[in-house]
Amino acid sequence: MSSLRDVAERARVAVSTVSAALNGTRPVAAATKRRIEQAAAELGYRPNLLARGLQSKRTRILALLFPAPRAGFGLTEMRFATGAAEAAGELGYHLLLSPERDDPVEELRHITGLGLVDGVLLMEVGLDDERAEFLSAAGVAYSMIGRTREPGPIDYADIDFAATAETAVAHLAGLGHRKLAFFNHAADAHAAGYGPAVRAGVEFAGAARAAGIGYVDDFRPGSAEDGREAFERLMAAHPDVTALAVMDDHAAAGVIAAVAARGWRIPEDLTLMLVLSSARVAEMFHPRLTTLEPPSAELGRLGARMLIDRLADHDAPPRRRLVPCRLVPGDSSAPPREEPPPDGRRTPARAERTSPRTAGVRGSATPGIDHIETTISSKE
Amino acid sequence: MSSLRDVAERARVAVSTVSAALNGTRPVAAATKRRIEQAAAELGYRPNLLARGLQSKRTRILALLFPAPRAGFGLTEMRFATGAAEAAGELGYHLLLSPERDDPVEELRHITGLGLVDGVLLMEVGLDDERAEFLSAAGVAYSMIGRTREPGPIDYADIDFAATAETAVAHLAGLGHRKLAFFNHAADAHAAGYGPAVRAGVEFAGAARAAGIGYVDDFRPGSAEDGREAFERLMAAHPDVTALAVMDDHAAAGVIAAVAARGWRIPEDLTLMLVLSSARVAEMFHPRLTTLEPPSAELGRLGARMLIDRLADHDAPPRRRLVPCRLVPGDSSAPPREEPPPDGRRTPARAERTSPRTAGVRGSATPGIDHIETTISSKE
DNA sequence: TTGAAAGCGCTAACAT
C-alpha cells in the first residue's frame, strides 16, 4: 500500500502539503493540488486509518453492542444492525459488531478501553440499563436504539408507541370493533424492564381509552402454546372481544390455531393483528396478518447518525427521535362478527356473511369500562 | 487513557520492558514483571489497538462483508454475523460489519485499502463470485461462508448438502414415503448462481435416487402465491407425491394454504418439511413444521476461525469444512396417506391416525447422527 | 503557499 510519503515524492512536495491538499486542512495552490491528486490517483493511495486515528484520536469506528440472540430475536434486530452499518458507511464511519457475552459492561469496558471506537450504539435498551449507566459514567459517547426510563442528555431513536397504538386502535375502531384485546410480550425476566413491552402496553391502553373502546390486556403469552391457551381464556372471560393485537409472533401462531380449533375463521370471526413484527413475518401466516411493522432499519440509521453528529458536536442539545410503526394491512382485518357465534360451530364454505365495506358500526359497546390500567406508568 | 509510558514510569522501567513483559515478547525478570503488571493494573492500562496495529501491521480486525438484505434474508444470515463476531471475540479479534452497497468490489477495495482489517469474511457466496476473485487477485486473506464453484486454496465453511439431503430423504423414507417432491428456491436472477439452491437441488435428487424413491423437483415457487399454485400443479401432475420439502418459507406458507383449501391436513395427508429454515421460523407454522435447520452460527464461527488461523499461518493447507443441517422434527411429518383421498374431503375431528412425533422420526434418520461431525472434503 | 519536524502509542532491532 502506498503512503503519504510516496504521494509526496511523486508529486515533489512535502508530506504535510499532501495531507493538507487531500484533507483541505489548509489552502493549497490549485496547481499543486492537482499534481498531488493525480499522483495519489496514480498510486491508488488510501489513507491509513490506523495512523490517522492514532494521531487524531478519532477512528471513525462505532461499536454496535449486540445482545446475545435470545429467543424472540429476529429480523427486527438484524435490521437495526444493517441500518446502522449503512448509515455509518454513508457518513464515512465503520461499524464494529460487538456481541455481548456474559457481562455486557465488561465487554463495554474492553471495547472502549482499546481506543478503537469513537462511540457506542446501544440496542435493546432496557428501562434501567447498566450499559447506559456505565457509558454515561465513563464519559463515552453513545446513542440508543430504544431508551432508558430517564434518557437524560443521551440521544436516542425509539418507536413512537403512542402514535403506533393510535394507528392500531384507529384501524380497528374504523372497522367497527368496539372491544379489543392486547397480548403483550411474556412477563419473563427480560420483559419486565423491556421498554417496548412496557410502553406498548401503556400506549395501547391509552389509545383504547381515548377512542372509547373496550380493552383487555391481562394476557402475556410467550409461545404458541401460551397463545392458544390465552386465547381460550380470553374468549371465556370476554366473549365480546372481536379484535386482538399480539406482540409475539409465536403467540400469534397459537391464537390462529385456537381460532381454527373452535371453528372460527380469520378475519370473519376475529380480527388479528401483529404488533412490532415485520411484514415479512406477517406474510408467513395464513391469512396474511395485518401488522404494525417497526421501523427497524430507520431506527438503526438514526441511532448511527445521531451518534456521529454527537461526535462532531459534543454540546449540541440531545436529540430524541420517535418513529411510528407502519401499518401494513393484511387479510386478517375485517369488521367485527355480528354476534358471538355458537361455540364449536363449523361453517363449511359459507358465503360471505358481510362484505367488509358495508358492515356498519354497531352501536352497543361498553365505553371504556373494560379498560385495565397498566402497572407501570410512564413519565417522560 | 493511560499509555505504556505511564506504566513504565510507574514501574520505573523502560517502555520496551513493559511491552515485553505484557506481551511475553522477550524474557523479563520475574520481579520486574510483577512490578509492571501491578502498575498496569493500577492504572487500568489498555493497549491502544491503533498504535499496535500501526506498528505491527496487524489490527486484529476482520471485516464481514454483509450483503444488502434482500427479500428472503433472515435469521440465518444474521447468525452468520453473530457467530462470526463471537468466535472472533473469543480469539481476540473484532468484526467489522461492512454492508455491501451498489458495488461490492468497490466496497471491498475500500475496506481493504484502509489498512484497517487483517482479512475478510465473505458470506452469501455465489458459485461465481466477483468478490472472491477480487480478494484472491488482491492477495487479501479471506474465508468464505458458502463457497464458489472452484474454491481453490481458499478456506471455507459450508453446509454439507449431501448429508443434509440424505438425512431428509432417510427421514421421509423411514416414514414410508415412496415419492417426494422438492420445491427449490425461485429461479430468479439471484438464485441462478446461488450455491445453496444449486447444491441442495443436486443433492436432493441424488439422495432420492440413491434411496430408490420417486422424486419431482420442477417447481420453484418464490412466494406464498407461487407456493399455493405450485402445489396445485404438483398434485395435478403427480398425485402420488406424499411428502414435500420446501426451501422457501413463504412458499411453504402457500403450500399450507393450498393443502387446507383442498380439505387436506398436515401431516395426515401430506408430510411437509422446510429445508434450510431455522426452527424458530418452522415453529411459526401450524402445525409446527419439520425443518432442516442450517448450522448458521456454526458456519459463521468456523469462517472466522479459519480466517484467523490463516492469518497466523499463511501456508497451512486450505481448510474446507462442511456441516450438515440439523433435522428438527415438527408436527408435519407422518407416514404417507394410504390412498389419494377423495377430493374435497372434510374430516371432522377424526382420531389421530398416527402420532406424528413418534412415527418414523425415531427409526428414520441415520442412527445417532443428529448433528454429524464436521466432515472435511477436498473433492469438487 | 509550502516545508521541516514533532509526536500519537506501540513494537522491535540494537545496545548495554
Place this chain on the structure above:
DNA sequence: ATGTTAGCGCTTTCAA
C-alpha cells in the same frame, strides 16, 4: 535482563 532508539503513516504546529 533491561534500556535506547528508530520508526509505523499520519496530522499539526511552527518556520520559511
